[in-house]
Amino acid sequence: MSAPVFVVATERLVAGRVTVDGPEGRHAATVTRTGVGELVSLTDGLSRYGDGVVVAVDRDRLEVEVEAVVVEPAPQPRFVVVQALPKGDRGEVAVETMTEVGVDVVVPWAAARCVTRWRDARGDKALARWRTTAWSAGKQSRRARFPEVTGLASTANVTARLAGAATPVVLHEAASEALVGLSVAETGDVVVVVGPEGGLTGEELAEFAAAGAGVYRLGDTVLRTSTAGTAALAVLMARTRWR
Numbered sequence: 001m002s003a004p005v006f007v008v009a010t011e012r013l014v015a016g017r018v019t020v021d022g023p024e025g026r027h028a029a030t031v032t033r034t035g036v037g038e039l040v041s042l043t044d045g046l047s048r049y050g051d052g053v054v055v056a057v058d059r060d061r062l063e064v065e066v067e068a069v070v071v072e073p074a075p076q077p078r079f080v081v082v083q084a085l086p087k088g089d090r091g092e093v094a095v096e097t098m099t100e101v102g103v104d105v106v107v108p109w110a111a112a113r114c115v116t117r118w119r120d121a122r123g124d125k126a127l128a129r130w131r132t133t134a135w136s137a138g139k140q141s142r143r144a145r146f147p148e149v150t151g152l153a154s155t156a157n158v159t160a161r162l163a164g165a166a167t168p169v170v171l172h173e174a175a176s177e178a179l180v181g182l183s184v185a186e187t188g189d190v191v192v193v194v195g196p197e198g199g200l201t202g203e204e205l206a207e208f209a210a211a212g213a214g215v216y217r218l219g220d221t222v223l224r225t226s227t228a229g230t231a232a233l234a235v236l237m238a239r240t241r242w243r
Contacts (some may be wrong), residue, residue, distance in 0.1 A: 003039040003051065004032055005139045006062070010044040018042060018052065018064045025061035040064055045138060045146040047072050072144040075241060076187045077166060078104045081229045082158050084111040084196035085118065090226035091126070092133045094194075097230040099137035099147050102237055106134065106149045109158055113198030118152050127151065155204060158193060159211045165191035168213035171228055172200060179216040179235050190236060194229040 006024045020028055020042065028034045036054050042064060043049040052066035081103050083094055095106055108130065110118065118126050131149045138146030153161075162168040166188025169179070172195070184190060193208065205215065218231050 021061040049144040080105040082107040082193045085114045085116040094226040096137045100141045101233045114196045162213045163211040175215040175217040
């Protein structure tokens, strides 16, 4: 069984005695009931991590003796998934599974055919849920670097990301080329665009193609928008960082 992961601030995560308090400390002491002598992993979610032994427990804090702190280098290539807004809680499902697979940046996108719209306070709450999901999934999958979830992007924003990408990809079920055959750059951003349930418009496809993006299909079946990004990441990870 893997050691539980708790998040602490960067400036606190050093070799030696580390205090885990606040919400993380309360969760560790009262929910997971972590005890003295147990092994735990600490991370700042930005790149630093260290394993340690619990040496003291209070009702809302742990004291952990950390042997060493490691700084994980930024992975290459960097995987960015542009995720069109799904309905209901499927956005959180997409963020959770993409985080587990290894996504580095998730970009929520207001595509033309999205049924869901993020407006005002409702949009702020939805974005906060995506970010909380990425944080929780980062802990669960024992990542030292949690993915960034950006603010809501427009189609113009997405086009600019594709234009600056080392490997710009648009997923489409009618594409003639398979994603599994794509040659992926070893460095830079791999940007993957996942459209909405209603599909991409002709205008969006033309704009993305003009920015240099290639259009690819995953397979012979049509995936939901909430699962397509995760499947695409798995294909691309197998060709790059999972080797």
